[in-house]
Amino acid sequence: MELVDRKAIETAYAREIGRVFAAQRRLFEDRFAESPEIPEETWEDDRKEITEVMLLFGLTIALLSFIQHGGSPLTSDDPAFDSAAADSLAKTLAKVRPRPQGFNPLDTGPPAALRGGITERATEIAGDIVAHSRDLLRDFQGRIESEPESVNVRDISHRIYGPHRAAVIATTETTRGQHFGSETAVAGTVGISQDDLWFTVRDRRVCPVCEPLHGRPRSYWGRFYAIGPPDPHAVCRCYIQYANLGEGVQP
Numbered sequence: 084m085e086l087v088d089r090k091a092i093e094t095a096y097a098r099e100i101g102r103v104f105a106a107q108r109r110l111f112e113d114r115f116a117e118s119p120e121i122p123e124e125t126w127e128d129d130r131k132e133i134t135e136v137m138l139l140f141g142l143t144i145a146l147l148s149f150i151q152h153g154g155s156p157l158t159s160d161d162p163a164f165d166s167a168a169a170d171s172l173a174k175t176l177a178k179v180r181p182r183p184q185g186f187n188p189l190d191t192g193p194p195a196a197l198r199g200g201i202t203e204r205a206t207e208i209a210g211d212i213v214a215h216s217r218d219l220l221r222d223f224q225g226r227i228e229s230e231p232e233s234v235n236v237r238d239i240s241h242r243i244y245g246p247h248r249a250a251v252i253a254t255t256e257t258t259r260g261q262h263f264g265s266e267t268a269v270a271g272t273v274g275i276s277q278d279d280l281w282f283t284v285r286d287r288r289v290c291p292v293c294e295p296l297h298g299r300p301r302s303y304w305g306r307f308y309a310i311g312p313p314d315p316h317a318v319c320r321c322y323i324q325y326a327n328l329g330e331g332v333q334p
C-alpha cells in the first residue's frame with residue numbers, strides 16, 4: 084500500500100535536498116567564477132552531503148513503510164539498536180509536518196537488512212546524482228565554447244542544483260524507500276507473491292509508462308521491472324498491493 088504520510092514526507096525531503104542544493108549552488112557559482120573546471124573535491128563534498136540526506140530520509144521512509152507492511156522493527160532494548168542513528172532519525176522525522184504517526188525513532192529502529200539496503204542505495208544514487216551533475220556541466224561547457232553569450236552561470240547552477248531537480252529526486256527516492264520498506268517487510272513475514280499488484284497514483288500526472296501496469300500482477304510487471312517502482316522512470320510514484328497481506332483487491 085502507499086505510505087500513509089507520503090505527501091508530507093516527500094515535501095520535507097524536497098525541502099531538505101533543496102536546502103543542500105542551495106548551499107552547493109552558491110559554492111558552485113563562486114568556484115565557477117574562478118574557473119569552469121570544478122575541483123574534484125567539490126564534487127566529492129557534494130556527494131557526501133547528498134548521501135547524508137538520502138540516508139536519513141531513505142531510512143525514515145523505509146522504516147515507516149516496513150512497519151506499515153507488518154515488519155518488526157528493532158526496539159531500544161535490542162543490543163543492535165543504534166541510539167546515535169536513532170537521534171538522527173528523530174531529527175529527520177521532526178522536519179516532516181504534520182509528523183507521521185507509526186513509530187518513535189528513539190525506541191524503534193530499522194533492522195540490519197533495512198539499514199544495509201538503504202545505505203547501499205543512498206551511496207549509489209548520490210553517486211549517480213553527482214555524475215549527472217557533471218554531465219550537465221559538460222553540456223554547458225560545450226555551449227560556452229560554441230555560443231558563450233547564450234549561457235550564464237546562474238542558468239548552469241539552477242539546472243544542476245535547482246529546486247526542480249530537488250523535487251524530482253525527492254519524489255523518486257520517496258518511492259524507492261517506500262518500496263524497499265514494503266518488500267523487505269513482506270519478504271520477511273507473509274511472503275512475496277506473484278499475485279502482488281502494481282498500483283499507479285491515479286491522477287492527471289500518471290505517466291504512459293506506468294499506467295498500463297496498473298492492477299497487473301507481479302507475474303506480469305516483474306518481467307519488465309523486476310526491481311519494482313521507481314524502476315520505470317524518475318518521478319515514478321507507484322506502489323505495490325500485497326496479495327498475502329490481503330491487499331490484493333482488484334482496482
Ligand SMILES: [Zn+2]
Nearest residue numbers: 293319320321
Ligand atoms: Zn510509476
